[in-house]
Amino acid sequence: MTGRTLITDIQNTWCPGCGNFSIQHTLKNILADLEKEGRSLDDVVLVSGIGCHAKIADYLNINSFYSLHGRTIPVATGIKLANPRLTVICCCGDGDCYAEGLDHLLFAAKRNLDITVVVHNNRVYGLTTGQYTPTSPLGFRGKSTPLGTEEFPFNPLELMLASGATYVARGYTKKMDQLKSLIRGGIDHHGFSFIDTLQICATFFPAADYYTPRVYDLADHDPARFMDACTRAREWDYNGDAKIPLGVFYRARFPTFDDRMAQKEMDQDHRDAAVGAILASRT
């Protein structure tokens, strides 16, 4: 136990009522639990993209890589392959990893890389002051679409199930106990964990009145059954008026990319000798 203060003294600049507070608080509690269980927070790394969500890298007092818009996941991939002992948590935004960096998200799921991806899905660009994102509903009026969008949103859960993620969950920032168990479940899962987190944007998309009456817990669902997971993931399409299930949709054990790619450490003397041997074989 290090006695590490988990929250830094950096001034917090999220808007009052922002859903990011709930995610930060949840992660802080999870980190505190990990430490109580005897795990060293020295071995935890947080990777964030760019956007309101990403400020969490400044606010949590752990190792962090505050990367580029959309690029949390390739950074996290490099970190995890470099040192598989590290617990790597990605905090991404919906514009961040469903738009700019969607390819990386799909590939990390395809590879079943053992990292945990928490998407702060407020379904709007906040830091750039209110444009639609890939999960905004059809007709969303943002600054770049003043007359409303002309495209349907993605269902990120379907994308993840199709791509090979082995832990697929959805949480909601106004259900913090559940959110904590979902993220913690993702961290404990050995494989690619994805938690789409419905989040309020207090300024540009204050959708609590939409979410709160619609959300319910996936109590009667067996997450080991892939086809059931697909069906339940389609109950709500991020657009229409439907009940919104929360919980773990899918969970499965498969070999991970980092396990498959594991490379024995080699000291430089051995590497230099190998260079010499390769040269000698080329006459």
Added chain:
Amino acid sequence: MNDVSVLIGGKAGDGINSAGAMVARLLGRMGYQIYLYFDYPSLIRGGHNFAVIRGAETSIGTCHENVDFLLALNQETVQRHRDQLNPGASIVFNADLVKGEGQGVPVTSILHEEQAPAIMGNSALIGGFAKSAGIPWETVESVFRSQIPRGIDQNLKVARRAYDQLATVNPIESYNRPGLPLLSGNEAIGLGLARGGLEAYVSYPMTPSSSLLHFLAEEKEKLGLTVVHPENEIAVVLMALGFAYAGKRSAVGTSGGGFCLMTEGLSLAGMAELPLVFVVSQRTGPSTGLPTYTGQTELQFVLHAGQGEFPRLIVAPGDAEEALYWSAVAMNTAWKFQVPAFILPDKTLSEGTYSVGNDRIPPVKREDPVAVDLGYRYKRYADNPTGISPLEYPGAKDAAVKVNSYAHDDAGFTTEEAEMVDLMTRKRLRKWEGLIMEMEKYPVVNSSGPAGARTAILCWGSTKGACREVAGNLGLKLVQPVVLSPFPMTALNAALDGVKTVICVEENATAQLATLAGMHGITIHKKILKYDGRPFTYESLLARVQEALS
């Protein structure tokens, strides 16, 4: 004959590259120093491929226009290259497919007699060539045994039949000295990076960098590497930065088009002060351009790529030995200064094969930063007189290792405070000054030729091979800066001391080195430029230099 050139040609898919490599080994075992140029279009089957293998007494890096041996796997090879024959040249050809004068090898009947598969046809041609050149059978057998992993006995029988049927018409001299290792430029870069401590190589395939990915993937167990081929070049550079943050020495490889996608990651490396080596192997552009042909068009691009201002090292090796040495230096220097470093070869160097004398390469020892163990007091961007902060990685006890793409304070927290932004900018730029001084320890500019020469050829990268020979034979000075950023002002001015006329030779259309030199006050009097994707041969450059001198 002590300067031997062999051209082997056929259609794509005929195995010209590996047959060329066999010829190179044969000449290597005869004590020659080798340069091999491989010319192929961007397709998998069909089309004309050829390799020119040249052997000489001394180290070389260019071809002659004409050859002494023509090895033709098809009729097109004879048609295309018959005007490139030196007097007395020997033509060895597949008699089943080629009509012509010279030494025909009845490949089909040999394969039939040995009940050998068609793929062994090249062995017959090589056996025939060896006899035509008077290369002893023991040498042929030894090269075959070291080069051919499967079916060696049958291959040797096929080669022997052709060897016995042909006459020695064009005997080459033997130098009676052990052959030097042969490496492609990309292999040399790979081994140099390993010498500098490479632990992870991340790359998306793109000619002419792909053979570096293939080589390191093949040798990753021996060299203790993680090799990753991700979804695109954006992922490539960001993954590599993840490796660097976690303390693993990493490199990425691409060509100009792939590097376009890496520039946001380059700028992040500059801001976050993460060490990373970029191998950018140049080909003919713009855009998709000529994928399998050469060019020196990315110097100004890599000099200026990435938003914002930050220090960077750029080295442009001129041959495989320099590639091996400078790749190790680039890796070490990137880590010493926590900056991005570039290795800037081109197709000619990357895919050319050279003799490499390991004892001609200065040793490079990996240098590791010392752990500081500051615990919770650790600050990733702690300022100091050198601007180089102590380096720790996630896992360090009680530390929070925070890197950041935003302007940040010394602990890695985002800041917009003017004073801190000013301080951190100056910290990063102080590393530039350190880097300039560091590079003074290295042979950053190669120069050769008579001390009193009034005319110098100035070149960079792979054109060194042709320029060195032309300068040598015309009594001119040769000046070749290897480090291009930080610009080696002092060394370059020293090398050009007393020179009245500077002729800059480049394989691009806008004279990028001449522009760079001009920005540093060096006057270029004449420019010799070539931009058709084909490298200078000795003769083609000689004619252009003589024209410039007249």
